[in-house]
Amino acid sequence: MADEQFGDPAGRCPASPRDVFITVYGRKPVLEALNDPALTIDKVIVAEQSRGEEVQEILAAAAQRQIPVRRVSAHRVKVLAGNGRHDQGVLADVVAPRMRPLDGALKKLVSPVAVLVLDAITNPANVGMILRTATAAGIDGVVLPRRGVPAVDPLVIKASAGVAFHAPVLRSATAIQACATLRAAGFAVLGLSGSVRGAASLFGDPPPPRVAYVLGNETTGISPAVAAQLTGWVCIPMTGDVESLNVASAAAVVCFDWARRRAGDSLGAHRPRRAPRRHRIPK
Template identity: 40%
Template sequence: MSDSPEYRERKAFFDRVLTVYGRKPVLEVLQNPQLHCHALHLAQSNREQGLVRDIRALAESRDIPVNTHSREALARISRNGRQDQGVAVDVLCPAFRQFTDALPDLPPRARLLALDGITNPQNLGMIIRSAAAGEIDGILYARGGNAALGPLVIKASAGTLYRAPLLLCDSLPGALRLCRERQMEVCALAADATQTLFEFNPDGGCVYVLGNETEGVSPGALKEATRGLAIPMRNGVESLNVAVTASLIAYAGLMRPT
């Protein structure tokens, strides 16, 4: 039985919602009038003083619904009961989409960045910042294996996470397989590849796979790759930080001679 239109519409809405937790991060969200907040969540055990009082007042001044919960219920909402400090807010991120929903709408020469086990929050945030600023049409983000989209990622992204084109999927290899079925190139960044990032000029859509900081591209993602690409190195340097590599990819098209 297929899902009803109402269910699909509701699911699409919540796919665009990012829950931010922690008192200072939530306060910063509420202080930014450019961010659309769906709801504020507070633990019933909070004392109505200090930052909690300021957070509630800001939400009420912006007509944002304020919901109170048991401590256990709030931990389920924040998904981080140890660090949420009894506070969470749902932020609507307009460019977040399910990958399968976004795939038909991608431009013919779409450039995607796929995150394959990026576990360091600072790296993830900086990657998102570079991708949002550069020539990247979407960031493939698998829910499992990558760092969670928490306060450290938001801070490292300088707040660009809220407007980044994040394409959500359950399995990165499965998403890469769908890209291949649409005749997109799937390029794994690898030090031993014979072709460099700057030599490669795709005719159509392309996905650049960034691997784990220590292990590189995973076997499952590597199996879906149609080619490998390397970053040229000099002076005995073996590798670059994954966030630096993402920046080079984001601007590689502008660096090629026309």
């Protein structure tokens, strides 16, 4: 992640570049991003000693699109990429138009609204699939804490089939902080679990018009510290001696149950219903 100062005096931009850029590293991923006209690239950063045909293609593509290129030390590239084994001496900061801090996003979300909060989900493939599913279902935001969840890197982008660049990613320091912020904003914060006794069925009563669903770690589930911030628990009813689903699969069920309810206007929101169509009866 580029470390330049970011933001303007009018407060129109997030204070941190981590809340607006997705850092892509590796020669092939960077070149693919540069060749995608749908993506806005803020800058390209190349290690001073990086050479070769692919690097020349990257420099040429950046020049063609008038994208600034910075030369820095190889060590600096590794630090900025956050992955010293796979950066290949090059990275690019891609503008993510729907990525923003959670605090600022909450002021603009109008009920009915649903968000997901990821708590210590560690597999980049799961994170990418959740972003893809949530975006497809029209979920209003997916909270990716800066600690405990993989950054949106090439592995996450690949698993999302490129949707991660346009996903409604909300940033918070931790899942604990995110849940506290959501509660203060009037959200019901519901943990998804198949083992908590007394959890309500996801398919039961309509959820509140402002709801956050918390998805926990692939092995240990929702952490005790995050569980302390919840306002309730929900579960996905299952049969056939199946105890649980993969977290990405569970997220898909949650997202499209919400989408189904929103489409059917069963979320308790005060929205005008369309008048029934009257058919003329032939005489």
